[in-house]
Amino acid sequence: MKIAMVGHFPPHIGGISSYVYFLSKKLVENGDEVYVVTYPHENIQNLEKIHVESASAPNIKGLRGLIFSLTGTIKLIKMVRNYDINLIHAHYLSPPGLIGLMASMFTGVPFCVTLHGSDAFILSSNRLLRPLFKLILIHAIGVFVVSEAVKEKVLKMGIPQLEKKTKITWNGVDLKRFNPQIEGSFKKETGIKENMPLILFIGNLVEQKGLKYLLRAKKLMKEDCNLVIVGGGPLLQDLKGISEYEKIKNVIFTGPRSDVENIIPDADIMVLPSLSESFGIALLEGMACGKPVVGTRVGGIPELINEDIGVLVNPRDPVELADSLDYLLKNKDLCIKMGKKAAQRALKFADLEIPY
Secondary structure (H helix, E strand, O other): OEEEEEOOOOOOOOHHHHHHHHHHHHHHHOOOEEEEEEOOOOOOOOEOOEEEEEOOOOOOOOOHHHHHHHHHHHHHHHHHHHHOOOEEEEEOHHHHHHHHHHHHHHHOOOEEEEEOOHHHHHHHHOOOOHHHHHHHHHHOOEEEEOOHHHHHHHHOOOOOOOHHHEEEOOOOOOOOOOOOOOOOOHHHHHOOOOOOOEEEEEOOOOHHHOHHHHHHHHHHOOOOOEEEEEOOOOOHHHHHHHHHHOOOOOEEEEEOOOOHHHOHHHOOEEEEOOOOOOOOHHHHHHHHOOOOEEEEOOOOHHHHOOOOOEEEEOOOOHHHHHHHHHHHHHOHHHHHHHHHHHHHHHHHHOOOOOOO
């Protein structure tokens, strides 16, 4: 089968990019041909026998998505016709889902869509976009979601026959890249002492990730440690400003990194203080490396974390978050025990399911 993926893909960074890359590699291993239409990037290239092309779009807020919807549709229609594509798989409702829908209408090739989380929350709250999202879901031959929490959000739309074609496809983790045997290089790179505990966050620096509560928790913590925040986004400068103004010690902002497999092994705890979250692939990568995890009771995070491998806390509660992180750092034997069980739990997600 020849499949066209639409959405984020390496060298773009993030959970969707990682998932699409992992799924594409799995399809190629199974003998399928995979083609990708993704956002513009100066380092776009074919990877692992996966043919990758980008559609142009300016990096201007408000215009990027709109223009990518048009250029991506044109690019995808050409690829479908040039390579005799059998199936279009869009990742995220819009623009990728819209691109898949329009290309399907012009070519007659069926399309499916994976909802990765935040699009499902927009779906339930944005009245202006809801009719468009409904249209995409109605015409898709398959609707895939990454957690039970996302599935519940989608089915609340009340679209006829939607439940029959909706399927949970868990995010996967590449155990060749993330496992307890891998050694990190981050502490050496940054000069952090080997015996200094390190708490690690990886993700986009946006409001829904709850990072201002993580910074408050760091200020409240009694245990001496480094907090490393990996990622880029619109809140980067604001968060740096909070850290400096509040004089919060030992906080490192790395900006976006594509080599998180070199950072996670040096961490003692992975943390995700989200206000909303579909699943939390960074937590899964941490688990695969044998790290205990701390996350909030929102979205799909409770489907991933249990008491054997980490701690769940309430969102927007820096005191509870600080207490939980302090508790784990003070109990090193418990951390080691949780980390081993976390690595075992991650094995459940190693064999990524192909949804079609």
